[in-house]
Amino acid sequence: MIPIEYFVGLSIIMFVSGITGVLLRRNALVVFMSLELMFNAANLLFVTFAAYYQLLAGQLFVFFVMTVAAAEVAVGLALMVEIFKTKKSIDIDQMNSMKG
């Protein structure tokens, strides 16, 4: 018997923490982790509303998000390794070859 707003509020806090991490941290790996945190915030909402409406679809969607996130992490980390090889750093501010 927990009010639904509690879960939603928790999700909001997690999400904003993730955003702040993405914006403030320079370590590309930590930025990546912050993204995962944001995924989790969204997943939490899915599961919450799945329980609220008694619909299994919400949970299944979380399952798909997780698998796709796993794929994304695999590719993303591979990219990190590659970038590190050329830049000798994973400081995200070094990746500025798009400068206009």
Added chain:
Amino acid sequence: MLTTGTIIFGVFALVVIASALGMLLSRNAIYAALFLVLNFATVAVLYLILGAPFIALVQITVYAGSIMVLFLFVIMLLGAEKLPAGEPLGHHRWIALLFGLVFLAELALFLVYRAGMRAAVNTPPLEFGSPAAVGMSLFQKYALPFEITGFILVVATVGAILLTRGEGFKGRKRTLEIQSQDK
């Protein structure tokens, strides 16, 4: 209105928030990753409260387990625990914090507007969200998305291997040569 449920929720919620902030604030990337593991594990407990045992276990095995191990592995491989301090973008930090707060305030406002409009979440019956129920649904109704997800995973694996394979790959070597010639 403090019930047992809310107290339990409150404890876990605090752990979630604390671990999130810890990840956010720790200078060392290893610590950040460990905080995130804690965070994921706690969220998995919340999933259990919400009647999603299958998802909770997947969260622990896939997220807190394999994905975070991958993170730690890469961190150690690259030796990228710490970055030299310094912020090249002077105003960026404060603008980011400001808008982060604005965004938080907006979402909070949204929550306040809608507060009390919905009933509380009841813990669903035991069979809801059980591995059996999830499996039935996954292999019947969602068979096609399931297959596509599998395909995406294969593609991602192949892509990751190709990206990191480096010198051993002939075609890649040639492109690298061309790049060095351009320089």
Added chain:
Amino acid sequence: MDGYPLFSLVPWTVFLPVIGLLLNLLVGKRLGEKGIGLIASLASGLAFVVSVLLAIALKGHPEAVTIPLAEWITVGEFNLSWAFRVDTLSVTMMLIVTGVGTLIHLYATGYMHNDVRHNGDPERYRRFFVFFNLFIVAMLILVSADNYLMLFVGWEGVGLCSYLLIGFWFEKGADGIGNARAAKKAFIVNRIGDFGLLIAIFLLFWNFGTLEFDGIFAKAAQAAPALLLAITLFMLLGVTGKSAQLPLYVWLPDAMAGPTPVSALIHAATMVTAGVYLVARSSPLYIQAPAAQMTVAWVGALTALLAATIAIGQYDIKKVLAYSTISQLGFMVAAVGMGAFVAGMFHLATHAFFKALLFLAAGSVILGMEHGEEHAAQGHSPGSHELDPQDMRNMGGLQGRMRTTFWVYLVGALALAGIAPLAGFFSKDEILAAAFQQTPAIFVLLIISAFFTAFYMGRQLFLVFFGKARSAAAEHARENPAIITVPLIILAVLSVLGGALNLPGVYTLEHWLEKSLAHVPKVEFTAWVALLSLAVALAGLFLAWLVYSQRRMPFKDTDPLARYLGGLFTAVYNKWWVDELYQAVIVRPYRRLAEFLAQPVDVGLIDGIANGLGSVSRSIAEQLRRFENGYVRSYALTILVGVAVIMAFLLFR
């Protein structure tokens, strides 16, 4: 159609020349000149045979028949098929086009043999006959069309062939571009006329919803008079372009830059008569618009007179014939304008005979002169090669050396002048009689033109064939082989007997054509009009003899007429300065306008706008590029700002 299988042959009039031109195009190189000429002439000749068969079929079944070949345009309700129309009018035209065309093809096989060598590029022999057959194709499409759009296809097709053939020696002529310029002039002036025809076709489609002849003519009587007037006047603009009438006649004299068979076939016998055919074909429309008819008649009569006066002052043997053609076309247009469609068509047919004859004979004279020039150059210095073989002042006394050419030329000239038993007499007399009955003013104009016609033809005869040779080339001129003279003799016979087509009292052509022409007024044979025109023609010839007999033109540079007429002759020699007038009134202001549009408007305004837009966006980009600082986190921040703003909007709207 059942029971008259001959009618379904009509597409072959077009297919045969198409086959001929494709054969020459694809395998002509291996065939040699004989093969090329044979194929081209055979294609045209077989088309003539088909036309004769069609004429025989029409004798038993005189009503118009439509032979659909293929669906062409289907847009919504609008349906247009590629269909051939077989009636007495179109078959008459087919007979003229293919008959005269075949003779000219035969002649051209011999003429072009010399011409390509004289101009130094024998490879173009094949190209000439491809174009020639293409012309026959386009002309037959024009005359056999069952709707205005198909007619327009043919109309443009003949214009294209005319352009290609005028510029056949495109690298020759004054300054090396004279011929190309003449071709361009013909094309552009014709475009102006075609524009008028196109507008007329648009109006027809817009108001009648169809383009088929029968459909339009059935509704013509109910149409608004102002509308019909507009349609017929726009059509007249097309006629003035194609048939070289005032004010668009200026291209035809320049078109003589083409080889002589081209001048004979396209610019005398067939293509330029397309305008006359168009008016005759559209007779149901013109009859409903008397004002337009009057305009047509006046345009024709004025052109006839103007061109006849200019012809007097020309020295180029082909230019004289060109202006004569314009003048005679003026006669035809005046005739169809007055509703005397049969007289117009009659004159069209006889004119095709004798003008083709005259042009071909002139070509024979030119060939003889070129031969004499080469012969003379062998013995003397090569510098005498500068001589113009078309200038009549260099000729003289050719009657002894080119006997056949002289006799056929004499026949043609007399026919054109309108001497009694020859073809031109009957057809011209019919036009004059019609004019006398309808509009005396036009009658006066035409009879004066007839006098001038006789005069300039007499002048030409005396300058070219009589007297003493005025150049070495003329002294050594020589008669041409049979391939050139035989078609001339056939055409001469036709020019003599052509009048039999529509003898007064018998009126074969009139009975033949009245099946397809609307409301043809009877033209009575008027004895004293005939006598008057004969007297005028004889007077003209006699006057020419007085002025140009041998004693009075001993040297090449003095025209005795100039002594009598003075300034007037200069004016005539300079073609009344019409070209210069057009240059000053139309071409130069147009150029100036174009220059104005090019310099201040295009470079200043248009380019200014374009460049201004460019520099504005450049400076904006110069400012915006600061946001592209390359820091991924900045981009993420931008996204967050955007999301926050949108959220705020959703919350507080």
